[in-house]
Structure formats: C-alpha cells, structure tokens
Amino acid sequence: MKAQNVRIKDIARLAGVSIGTVDRVLHNRGNVSPEALIKVNAILEQIDYKPNLIARTLGSNKNFRIAVLLPDPQVDQYWSQAHAGIIQSQSEWAQYNIQVEVHFFDLMDKSVFQKIAFQVDQSKPDAILIAPIFYHESLPVFERFHQSEIPFILFNTNIKEANPMSFIGQDLYQSGKVGAQLMNIGQHDPGTYAVLHLDEDVHESVHLLEKERGFREYFELKKLKINIIDFILNPNDPLFNSKLDQLLNEPSLRGIFVSTSKGTAVAASFLEKHGKNNIRLVGYDMLEENLKYLESGIIDFLINQNPKRQAALGVDHLANHLMFKKTAPANDLFPLEVITQQNVASYLSSGIH
Amino acid sequence: MKAQNVRIKDIARLAGVSIGTVDRVLHNRGNVSPEALIKVNAILEQIDYKPNLIARTLGSNKNFRIAVLLPDPQVDQYWSQAHAGIIQSQSEWAQYNIQVEVHFFDLMDKSVFQKIAFQVDQSKPDAILIAPIFYHESLPVFERFHQSEIPFILFNTNIKEANPMSFIGQDLYQSGKVGAQLMNIGQHDPGTYAVLHLDEDVHESVHLLEKERGFREYFELKKLKINIIDFILNPNDPLFNSKLDQLLNEPSLRGIFVSTSKGTAVAASFLEKHGKNNIRLVGYDMLEENLKYLESGIIDFLINQNPKRQAALGVDHLANHLMFKKTAPANDLFPLEVITQQNVASYLSSGIH
DNA sequence: AAATTAAATGTGTGCGCACACAGTAATGAA
DNA sequence: TTCATTACTGTGTGCGCACACATTTAATTT
Numbered sequence: 016m017k018a019q020n021v022r023i024k025d026i027a028r029l030a031g032v033s034i035g036t037v038d039r040v041l042h043n044r045g046n047v048s049p050e051a052l053i054k055v056n057a058i059l060e061q062i063d064y065k066p067n068l069i070a071r072t073l074g075s076n077k078n079f080r081i082a083v084l085l086p087d088p089q090v091d092q093y094w095s096q097a098h099a100g101i102i103q104s105q106s107e108w109a110q111y112n113i114q115v116e117v118h119f120f121d122l123m124d125k126s127v128f129q130k131i132a133f134q135v136d137q138s139k140p141d142a143i144l145i146a147p148i149f150y151h152e153s154l155p156v157f158e159r160f161h162q163s164e165i166p167f168i169l170f171n172t173n174i175k176e177a178n179p180m181s182f183i184g185q186d187l188y189q190s191g192k193v194g195a196q197l198m199n200i201g202q203h204d205p206g207t208y209a210v211l212h213l214d215e216d217v218h219e220s221v222h223l224l225e226k227e228r229g230f231r232e233y234f235e236l237k238k239l240k241i242n243i244i245d246f247i248l249n250p251n252d253p254l255f256n257s258k259l260d261q262l263l264n265e266p267s268l269r270g271i272f273v274s275t276s277k278g279t280a281v282a283a284s285f286l287e288k289h290g291k292n293n294i295r296l297v298g299y300d301m302l303e304e305n306l307k308y309l310e311s312g313i314i315d316f317l318i319n320q321n322p323k324r325q326a327a328l329g330v331d332h333l334a335n336h337l338m339f340k341k342t343a344p345a346n347d348l349f350p351l352e353v354i355t356q357q358n359v360a361s362y363l364s365s366g367i368h
Numbered sequence: 369m370k371a372q373n374v375r376i377k378d379i380a381r382l383a384g385v386s387i388g389t390v391d392r393v394l395h396n397r398g399n400v401s402p403e404a405l406i407k408v409n410a411i412l413e414q415i416d417y418k419p420n421l422i423a424r425t426l427g428s429n430k431n432f433r434i435a436v437l438l439p440d441p442q443v444d445q446y447w448s449q450a451h452a453g454i455i456q457s458q459s460e461w462a463q464y465n466i467q468v469e470v471h472f473f474d475l476m477d478k479s480v481f482q483k484i485a486f487q488v489d490q491s492k493p494d495a496i497l498i499a500p501i502f503y504h505e506s507l508p509v510f511e512r513f514h515q516s517e518i519p520f521i522l523f524n525t526n527i528k529e530a531n532p533m534s535f536i537g538q539d540l541y542q543s544g545k546v547g548a549q550l551m552n553i554g555q556h557d558p559g560t561y562a563v564l565h566l567d568e569d570v571h572e573s574v575h576l577l578e579k580e581r582g583f584r585e586y587f588e589l590k591k592l593k594i595n596i597i598d599f600i601l602n603p604n605d606p607l608f609n610s611k612l613d614q615l616l617n618e619p620s621l622r623g624i625f626v627s628t629s630k631g632t633a634v635a636a637s638f639l640e641k642h643g644k645n646n647i648r649l650v651g652y653d654m655l656e657e658n659l660k661y662l663e664s665g666i667i668d669f670l671i672n673q674n675p676k677r678q679a680a681l682g683v684d685h686l687a688n689h690l691m692f693k694k695t696a697p698a699n700d701l702f703p704l705e706v707i708t709q710q711n712v713a714s715y716l717s718s719g720i721h
Numbered sequence: 722a723a724a725t726t727a728a729a730t731g732t733g734t735g736c737g738c739a740c741a742c743a744g745t746a747a748t749g750a751a
Numbered sequence: 752t753t754c755a756t757t758a759c760t761g762t763g764t765g766c767g768c769a770c771a772c773a774t775t776t777a778a779t780t781t
C-alpha cells in the first residue's frame with residue numbers, strides 16, 4: 016500500500032547490523048567499529064529516518080517541570096486571561112507528566128518580581144515561561160537563567176537583550192499603526208487625537224510608548240496633518256479627572272487611542288459619563304468591561320493581544336521542546352486582531368485555535 | 369513529587385481484578401460479571417482515568433485514509449490556500465500512517481462533483497473532508513456517506529441537512545454584518561451602498577445571499593436610512609462592464625461590499641481604473657490580488673475566511689478522531705477576522721495558529 | 722458423577738524506542 | 752597456555768494500551 020515508515024529495525028536489517036548498533040550510531044554513543052559506522056551511515060543517507068515520536072515518548076517516561084512567571088491575575092483581567100491559557104495547556108500536558116507550576120508576582124512591586132524569579136531559578140525547573148514586565152529588573156534574571164542553562168520563553172513583552180528560546184507576542188509598533196488606521200478610517204477633517212497611557216505604573220510605559228510611536232508614524236507616513244496629544248496618567252492621580260475633563264473639552268477632539276487594556280475601559284467610562292458618543296475610541300483587549308463598552312458603542316475598536324493564546328502557546332512550545340525535542344520559532348508574532356461590535360461574538364465562541 | 373497518572377494496571381489493582389477485566393469494562397466489551405463491573409466502576413468514579421494516548425496510539429499502528437474533496441486549486445486562489453492547509457496537515461500526520469488524499473473537482477461542472485464524490489465513497493476511505501459547494505448535488509452524496517458509515521466533516525459551506533460529524537467555517541450572516549459595520553464606520557451622510565455577488569456560477573449565490581442578509585440587517589437594526597442595491601453578476605457576462613459603470617456613476621455611492629474573494633479583486637480593479645478612491649470597498653480573503661489592492665488603499669477591509677486554517681483543521685479533526693478517538697466540535701466557527709492595510713503583515717507572518 | 726458448554730477472568734504479545742546488560746572476539750599480559 | 756582487558760555487538764526489558772488467546776469457574780446436560 017504505502018511506504019511504511021522506516022524503523023530502527025529496518026535500518027539494522029538493511030545495514031546488516033543489530034538494532035543496538037544502529038541505536039549507538041543514531042545517538043553518537045560510540046563503541047561502534049568503523050566498518051559498522053560506514054554501513055549504517057550509508058543506509059541513513061539513503062533513507063530519511065524519522066524516529067517515531069510516539070514510541071520515543073512512551074518509553075522515556077520523563078517527568079518535566081515548567082515554571083511560569085506571571086503577574087497576579089487577581090488584579091488585572093488581562094493577566095487572568097493569560098492565566099486561563101496556562102491552565103488550559105496545563106491540563107493538556109498533565110497526562111504526559113509535564114507539571115506546569117505558576118508563580119505570581121505583584122505588578123506594583125518590582126523587588127518581589129526579582130525575588131520570585133530567583134527562587135524559581137533555584138528550584139531548577141526544566142523550562143520557564145515568563146512575562147517580563149519590568150525591563151531593568153528582568154535583565155539579571157535572564158542572566159541567571161542562562162547560567163543555570165534553563166531554556167526560557169518570553170511572552171507579551173519582548174526584551175531584545177534577553178536572548179530567549181523564543182518570544183511570543185505582538186509587534187507593538189505595528190499595533191500602534193493599526194490603532195491609528197482604525198482611528199483614521201472615515202475621518203475626513205483634520206482634528207485632534209489623544210493617546211492615553213493609563214497605568215498605575217509609569218515605568219511600564221517604556222513599552223507602551225512603542226505603540227504611540229507606531230500611532231504617530233502612521234499619520235506622518237500618510238502625510239495627514241492632525242494634532243496628536245498624549246497623556247501618561249495614573250488613574251489614581253488626583254489630577255486624573257481634571258486632565259481628562261480638559262481633554263474632552265477640546266472641540267476638535269476626534270478620537271482617543273488607549274494603549275492599555277485596563278485603561279481602555281477607564282477611558283470608555285469617561286466618555287460615557289460625558290455623553291461623548293461621537294469620539295472614536297480605540298483600545299486593547301477583550302476584557303469584560305471593554306466588551307460591555309464595545310457592545311454599547313462607546314468603544315469602536317479593540318486590538319486583541321490574545322493573552323490567553325499567548326500564554327497557552329508558550330507552555331506548548333516549551334512542552335514540545337522538552338518532550339519531542341521540537342524547536343520553537345524564535346519569534347512567534349501574533350496577528351493584530353481587530354475586534355468590533357459585530358465580530359466579537361465570533362472571537363468569543365471560537366476559543367483558541 | 370509526581371501525581372502519577374493512573375494506569376489500567378492501577379485500576380485493576382485497586383478493584384482487585386485483572387487488567388483484562390478493566391479493559392473490558394472500559395471498552396464495553398461485555399463478558400464481565402456484575403460484581404466485577406461494580407468494583408471497577410466504583411474505582412473509575414473515584415479516579416479520573418485518562419488513557420495514555422501515546423501508548424494507545426503506539427499499539428494500534430493503524431493505517432488510515434482521509435479523503436479530501438476540494439475545488440480545483442488551479443482555478444481559484446482561495447482554494448489553493450485551502451489546499452495549502454491540507455498539504456500542511458498531511459505532512460504532520462504522515463508519520464502516524466494517516467494518508468491524506470485530495471480529490472479535485474471543477475467549480476464549473478457539477479456533474480463531475482457528484483461523480484468524484486461517489487468514486488471517493490466507493491474507495492472506502494476512513495473519513496472524508498468536503499467543501500460542499502453545490503447544494504443540490506451534495507445531498508445525495510451525504511446520503512451515500514451515511515450509508516457507507518464514513519464519518520465526514522464539512523468545511524467552508526454549511527449544509528444543515530448533511531448531518532456531518534462537524535462543520536468548520538464562518539457564520540455567513542454575521543460575516544455580512546461585520547462587512548456592514550466596516551462599511552458604516554465614519555460614514556455620516558446617508559448614501560448608497562452596493563452589494564456585489566461576482567461569480568461565474570450564480571447557483572452558488574444561495575450561500576452568498578446569507579452575507580447580504582446580514583449586511584442589510586445591520587443597517588436596519590441600526591435604523592440607518594440608506595440605500596442598498598445588489599447585483600448578481602458573472603464577470604464573463606457581456607453586460608458586466610456596463611452594469612458596473614452605471615453603478616459607479618451613481619453620485620451617492622459610498623461603498624461596495626463584495627461577497628466573494630475573487631470578486632473583490634475584480635471590483636477593486638474597476639474602482640482603480642475609474643480613479644474612484646473615495647468609495648469604501650469591503651471584500652473577502654487574502655488573495656494576492658486583494659492584498660495588492662489593500663496595500664494601495666483601494667480595498668479598505670478584507671474579511672478573512674482563512675481557508676488554509678479551515679482545511680488544515682478539518683484534516684486535524686478527522687485524524688484526531690481516527691487516531692485518538694477525540695470528538696470534534698459539532699461546529700467550529702472561525703472568528704471573523706478583519707484585515708486592514710496595517711495588520712495584514714502580522715497575519716501573513718503568523719501563519720496558522 | 723462425568724462431560725459439555727458458556728461465562729468470566731487472567732495472561733501474553735506487539736507497537737518502536739531507549740537503554741541496560743549480556744555476550745563475543747581480539748589483543749596483550751601473566 | 753590461560754587469564755584479563757578492551758572493543759565491539761547483540762539481546763532483553765519496560766513504557767501503557769489493545770486485543771488475542773489461554774485458563775479458570777460456574778452452569779447445564781448427559
């Protein structure tokens with residue numbers, strides 16, 4: 016019927032040696048005579064031998080540990096969605112004896128991040144998945160991982176210097192350009208656009224600014240003469256309300272681009288409160304609150320970063336690496352998904368693909 | 369340390385019977401005494417037994433055949449993308465001795481479709497993946513599949529009466545609503561919108577009309593008083609050009625919604641030729657030509673049906689069904705992906721997730 | 722009571738790989 | 752010559768499951 020897959024046994028037969036010898040050649044275990052080596056290699060060159068991963072896995076019966084470093088999902092729904100992805104992958108790999116253990120850190124407390132990261136390193140997991148929110152605090156952590164020779168994957172935030180096994184996430188610069196385009200569609204007259212970075216932690220804004228850069232560059236490249244103003248605001252700031260009030264009083268304001276998922280809902284509630292229905296709002300991610308405002312029409316577009324799938328894929332890549340020695344792509348850049356009132360349901364129902 | 373997975377052997381020990389008996393209970397093979405049945409079931413209820421799929425697969429060593437029925441990819445790039453998905457899945461499952469064989473049929477010739485479908489049925493594959501383009505011609509085909517007890521999955525086009533293992537595709541009605549929303553964004557004044565069904569085969573339009581229904585309903589629900597005209601046109605029709613010319617001369621024309629992927633490029637070339645840059649164009653799918661027009665700004669939005677992933681997932685579902693006895697979801701509805709000039713690259717680079 | 726049959730239960734084998742270990746041949750040392 | 756050492760080669764086992772087959776027990780007939 017069909018060319019059956021070649022097994023070690025077949026190679027042994029063709030080369031006129033035992034399967035043990037073939038095994039030694041395949042794994043460079045030595046103790047093979049030059050003649051046997053030549054005979055086996057001759058066959059291997061003719062035949063495209065692909066080891067049966069299923070059989071290999073069954074025999075090994077390894078017990079791997081994957082550690083995940085994640086911001087506390089209690090505080091931020093974005094991270095609880097990421098956590099949901101971890102949970103999902105966890106149960107999928109559990110039967111292969113791959114333990115996925117999650118370690119949370121406080122988004123507000125950088126020192127805790129390092130402490131936990133070092134603890135994780137010391138516990139010697141077989142691989143690590145990490146969302147490196149804090150740039151400066153992350154660098155020495157990666158240093159440790161490399162010293163301990165623990166393979167690790169970054170997700171959500173890319174840090175060039177990390178030199179990880181792979182990065183999973185989006186191109187933030189391009190993401191900003193998408194935001195700008197969605198902002199610009201159908202807006203004819205020149206006007207004012209606001210970029211809002213609403214976050215408790217200003218330091219995080221380093222990577223948020225990348226989105227703003229893309230946003231601005233879009234209009235520049237299109238040679239559209241518009242006015243862009245930006246705000247880096249902490250919602251707990253006493254001046255927060257007055258500053259936003261001031262923004263809304265700007266008569267030429269056409270739209271608001273919010274760079275954070277939580278901030279998107281904050282901005283939306285502000286617009287709703289002031290009855291500003293004609294100002295376009297573009298933000299991030301399918302948080303419950305955001306979906307509510309998308310439904311009511313306050314939010315026009317959401318760019319979906321898909322934290323759930325990012326996290327799930329991170330675990331999958333590591334598990335495949337450990338179990339099947341499959342190499343993950345160096346960069347797994349996610350599509351910049353545009354969510355609207357009309358397609359949101361299709362995203363919610365389809366789950367992870 | 370490790371919460372070791374429960375094996376059949378463990379259940380047997382706990383229930384005080386042999387593994388053979390446990391096996392008979394698990395597979396309802398009968399020949400089990402009531403007492404033994406009770407003992408085993410008691411353990412099974414306490415313990416969440418998950419069979420080791422790897423071991424199961426290793427032992428079986430089956431040789432499955434999956435037949436795929438697909439329109440000729442030579443003629444239509446949409447289907448060549450679907451074919452690419454098949455190829456991808458094919459190579460993934462090859463090592464598990466699952467043969468994926470593709471049978472092409474002519475989009476223009478319905479009789480050939482039935483002939484090939486019956487041939488495929490007669491060759492007794494273990495499962496079938498089919499894109500049932502022709503409604504009436506498909507019904508007797510499904511009948512045969514059921515008679516032969518060959519599990520089959522529909523993709524791209526849903527046919528309610530088929531009663532398949534599952535359907536993979538999009539909600540066309542909702543897809544039309546997405547198109548309408550994208551059309552409506554930022555369009556303030558009332559105007560005229562055109563819905564174009566450009567296809568060689570008018571009979572296909574049955575399922576295309578579903579998109580139009582969604583398109584129209586969007587505006588009705590939003591209580592937007594606009595003018596919608598529709599055309600069902602064959603690009604080879606001698607009157608084709610004049611009819612489109614007439615459309616473009618309508619001064620109140622704000623936008624065009626094209627329900628087919630090939631037609632999208634046709635409409636785009638028409639708009640470009642007439643220098644109509646201010647008419648919004650919303651169409652379907654990432655065909656090369658469409659991407660060109662998206663880049664140049666003629667096309668504003670594409671709704672991505674993702675034929676590649678649909679096809680690949682179809683094979684995956686069937687393969688998982690055959691190999692691992694995993695049940696595929698009855699409806700695998702894909703997200704209605706919105707493609708723009710700015711996010712298209714991220715979709716192209718990310719491949720299938 | 723012995724023989725027959727059916728029902729129930731237990732044992733054995735192979736899937737392909739990895740790895741432990743036993744076996745063989747060749748060489749040099751006692 | 753005999754023994755020990757080295758260099759290589761081949762065989763055996765387990766991973767967990769599915770299924771074939773052998774064995775035991777109970778029920779029924781002769």
